[in-house]
Amino acid sequence: MTQQPAIEAAPPLLHLSGLYKSFGTNEILRGIDLEVHAGETVAIIGPSGTGKSTLLRCVNWLEKPSAGEVMLDGVRLRAEMTGKEEQQAIRALRSRVGMVFQQYNLWPHFSVLRNVTEGQVRVLGTDPGEAKAKAREFLARVRMEDFEDRYPSQLSGGQQQRVAIARTLAMGPRLVLFDEVTSALDPELVGEVLETMKQLADDGLTMLVVTHEMGFARRVADRVVFMNGGHIAEQGPAEVVFENPVHDRTRAFFDHVRRSSWTV
Numbered sequence: 001m002t003q004q005p006a007i008e009a010a011p012p013l014l015h016l017s018g019l020y021k022s023f024g025t026n027e028i029l030r031g032i033d034l035e036v037h038a039g040e041t042v043a044i045i046g047p048s049g050t051g052k053s054t055l056l057r058c059v060n061w062l063e064k065p066s067a068g069e070v071m072l073d074g075v076r077l078r079a080e081m082t083g084k085e086e087q088q089a090i091r092a093l094r095s096r097v098g099m100v101f102q103q104y105n106l107w108p109h110f111s112v113l114r115n116v117t118e119g120q121v122r123v124l125g126t127d128p129g130e131a132k133a134k135a136r137e138f139l140a141r142v143r144m145e146d147f148e149d150r151y152p153s154q155l156s157g158g159q160q161q162r163v164a165i166a167r168t169l170a171m172g173p174r175l176v177l178f179d180e181v182t183s184a185l186d187p188e189l190v191g192e193v194l195e196t197m198k199q200l201a202d203d204g205l206t207m208l209v210v211t212h213e214m215g216f217a218r219r220v221a222d223r224v225v226f227m228n229g230g231h232i233a234e235q236g237p238a239e240v241v242f243e244n245p246v247h248d249r250t251r252a253f254f255d256h257v258r259r260s261s262w263t264v
């Protein structure tokens with residue numbers, strides 16, 4: 001009997017089943033089924049307006065799906081849930097998932113160190129000394145350990161985004177969602193954030209990444225999910241999806257990306 005790779009044998013850390021999301025009469029997600037295993041980096045790519053960010057926001061219930069369920073690390077949230085039952089499940093879910101946004105939203109009047117300790121102390125109830133030690137550990141992982149006394153306005157966009165990543169990691173999530181985290185950055189700062197994310201992927205962090213950075217999806221993601229019109233049109237190992245896309249829409253998307261890329 002052939003041995004299955006360990007990553008496939010374990011149950012998925014995240015399991016999305018039959019997710020639908022409508023805004024009014026506008027149906028954005030149309031039945032999403034997706035699994036992410038511990039240690040995987042999964043990139044979600046696809047045309048603009050196809051529902052990638054909405055999907056990510058449904059994973060941590062920032063948007064409540066119209067139907068379907070999210071199962072993360074043993075916590076199940078169903079669209080039918082309401083009231084106390086839903087609130088309890090949301091709290092459990094959010095303690096296991098972190099999110100990094102396009103806008104880093106650091107507290108402007110707090111130092112870098114305090115930005116990374118505040119959530120630990122206030123939300124997790126961590127002892128302040130312990131929270132500082134953990135903050136320093138995560139600032140070092142994003143190579144921002146020399147900036148702990150600075151304020152956000154004294155940092156570049158890329159540095160602020162790395163602090164935002166450290167702040168998320170310090171909360172101890174099992175899964176981190178990245179929503180187009182380089183889109184607001186000047187081109188010369190994109191690389192340093194992607195390099196940090198590559199390092200985290202290499203270290204085994206479980207990441208679900210919505211991105212327009214095709215180079216990142218191709219070189220760093222274990223699996224690429226191509227979304228179109230609120231569906232997953234195809235998914236597979238990055239090299240397969242990029243080199244042999246089976247769906248016409250995926251091929252057309254890559255052709256469009258290649259044609260519209262400006263080279264220096």
Ligand SMILES: Nc1ncnc2c1ncn2[C@@H]1O[C@H](COP(=O)(O)OP(=O)(O)OP(=O)(O)O)[C@@H](O)[C@H]1O
Pocket residue numbers: 023028046047048049050051052053054055
């Ligand atoms: N809160 C909301 N209320 C109404 N419509 C929304 C809301 N959020 C998203 N939408 C709509 O849902 C559609 C999908 O948006 P979404 O941001 O998920 O797409 P996307 O694939 O991430 O796009 P992009 O790549 O351009 O960021 C868009 O038409 C958007 O206008």
